[in-house]
Amino acid sequence: MGFVLGFLGACLGIVAGVGIIVAVIYIKVRSVVGPANMKELAEVAKNAKNIEQQEYMREKNVGGITKLIEPVIIRDFGDFNKDFLFSKVEKNLIKIFTAIECKSIDEIKNDDDLIYMYSTIRDKIKDIKDNNVNIKYDDVQFHAHAIKDYSKSDGKATITLSSTLEYYYSNDSDKHAEKKFAGLKKQTRYTTQFVYVYDETKFKYNQKAITISCPNCGAPLNKLGAGNCQYCGTYIKPINLKGWYMVSYKEDYK
Secondary structure: OHHHHHHHHHHHHHHHHHHHHHHHHHHHHHHHHOHHHHHHHHHHHHHHHHHHHHHHHOOOOOOOOHHHHHHHHHHHOOOOOHHHHHHHHHHHHHHHHHHHHHOOOOOOOOOHHHOOOHHHHHHHHHHHHHOOOOEEEEEEEEEEEEEEEEEEEOOEEEEEEEEEEEEEEEEOOOHHHHHHOOOOOEEEEEEEEEEEEOOOOOOOOOOOOOOOEOOOOOOEOOOOOOEEOOOOOOEEOOOOOOOOEEEEEEEOOO
C-alpha cells in the first residue's frame, strides 16, 4: 500500500512539475511579447487551423491535357472512349475503397477489371490488418477526370489519368488528423494508370508494376492462357488482355 501511495505521489509530483514548467514558459513568453501580442498569436494559430481545414475541403484541380493526348490514343486505338475509361476509374476506386474498409480481398480476387491490382490491394489489406487500423471512405463523389500521359512500349500501351473526388475519410491510426478534420469532407485527387497489352509476344508479367497473381494463393502467374497455378494447382481461366486494365492508383493530394 505504501508503495502504491508513493508511486501515485511521484506521478502527481511529475504532473505538477510539468504544469509549473508550462506556466513559467507562458508567463515568460507573455512578458516578452505582451498580453496583446499573446492574443494575436492565439488568433494566428486559430487562423492557421482554419486555413488548413479550408484547404482540406477545397475542390482540387484535375491535372491533365486530354485534348492534346486523346487524338494520339485514338490514332492507335480507333475504338478508344475516354468516358468509358473514366467510368472504369470510378468503379475500380470504389471497389478498392470498399475492400480496404471491409479488410477483405474476396470481392477483388475474381474481378477481371482488377487482375493487375490483386497483389497491391491484398498487401494493403494485410498491412492494415496487421496494424489493427480501420479506414473508411463515406459518400464518395467524383468531380472530374483528365488524361495526363500516354506511352507505348514493350507490347503495351499505358494511359495515366488524373481524377478529383471527395469523401468523408476516417483513419483511426492518425488521431490528430481525426480530431482536426472531424466532420469535414475531404477533397482530393488520385492518379491512376491503365494498360492495354497489344502485343503479347513482347509483354512480360515481370515488367515493373505489372503482375498477375493467382486468386487463390497469390503466387505470380507466368502464362497468359488457361492452366493451373504451379504453386497451388488452382485452375486459372484464360485472360483476355485486349482491354484497358488498371495497374496502379495513388492519392497525390493529401
